[in-house]
Amino acid sequence: MSGPGVFRAAVWVVQRDLRLATRRPAQVLQPLAFFAVVTLLFPLGYTPELAKLRAIAPGVLWVAALLASMLALESLFREDADDGTLEQFVVSGQPLTILLLAKTATHWLLTGLPLTLMAPLVGGALGVPFAALGGILSSLVLGTISLSLIGAVGAGLTLASRRGGVLLSLLTLPLAVPVLIFGARATELAIAGDSLTAPLYLLGAVAVLGLTLAPLAAAAAVRIGLE
Amino acid sequence: MSELTAENIWFYRGDYPVLRALSFALRAGECLQIRGPNGAGKTTLLRVLAGLLQAEEGVVRWRGEAIGGRESGFLASLAYLPHQPPLKAELSGAENVHFAVGLRRRCTAQQVRAALQRVGAAAFADRPVRSLSAGQRRRIAFAALHLDPARLWLLDEPTTNLDAEGQSMVSELLEQHLAGGGLSVAATHQALALSAGRLVALELSGVGE
16 A cells, blocks of 8 residues: 655644644744743843944844743654654655654744744844844844754754753754854844855855755654654 | 565674674565563664665665665565654644654545544544553554555554553454554554464574583
């Protein structure tokens, strides 16, 4: 008997994870609230002067986005490993790479995308001019895709260790440095009103590289983690 | 003609050989019952057969071909029901069955309902799995197995937590699966009520040399 196509199986996984997310909204909202709170602390803790805030806005936005994305990573594969879902993925006969990519895509839909959409709100508090929002949004879209993909590899690698939280951050944050650099640079250029083509291309390159390699690495890591 | 064969399987945990020179052959319509004390390697053997663990030595063949190739047809013919039913606690039983089966074949909501009815889980199929007892969860897992087109069932303690009626339900499902030309490997202490000639026993001894 022929099973459903790979694409259908992937859509299936996304649907299931989205439905699960509606059952535990707190888990989805926490990273977003974290992102909002951390960025909004700067006007309070540093200075309310918009000109000064504008100067640090790129770094603040990106570091907060990076940490918020990391916060949601721990649960990416952990629960599925604990309840046996990942084993079922492996024995399902569908390519594990694609199924994990689908899970990573869901992670992005629930973390990266909302973070991006929150950027105008948070950017306003940091004195980011309205004209820069387009550039910031596009850089965040590309950057958060990369962060989710890099994170999936880390989450796969830390599957076997019970308390993998800190280890996960230590593994993932160095790999995320290029995203941070190019993303902050793009945001800086957008605020200054300059062309941000170069950092956007680089962010796109990182995202494409992640899209090609990360699912393979994550699948290999998960297979080892399940043994 | 044996469909599933294991030849001289060795598997180590550290220095300790869990599986020692294990061999068997299983034909269509047969169920291999793995028995043995706790720690004898029953689950390990099932996981080796499912391809989740790699044996250090020896080869498992499905229809004459080694199961190593990951994209081979073997996994599509395989269903693995672990000791803990692989269910999502937040989803209802019906949703769990729907998603578990949907990964492997197309199935309609009516088919899911019918399967849940078949395993006696219709009454609690819409409650979140977290609120169900262990036996109820196992029934839900069997509903998914019932819809799975797999020819080879790997069952880890399939009758644990089930009441007498549930145990005979499992035996019936298994008998039906075998009669349809299926195969099964089950690790269980309990006797499986299968018709004569279907059961092949494999005794694992727990004590190392």
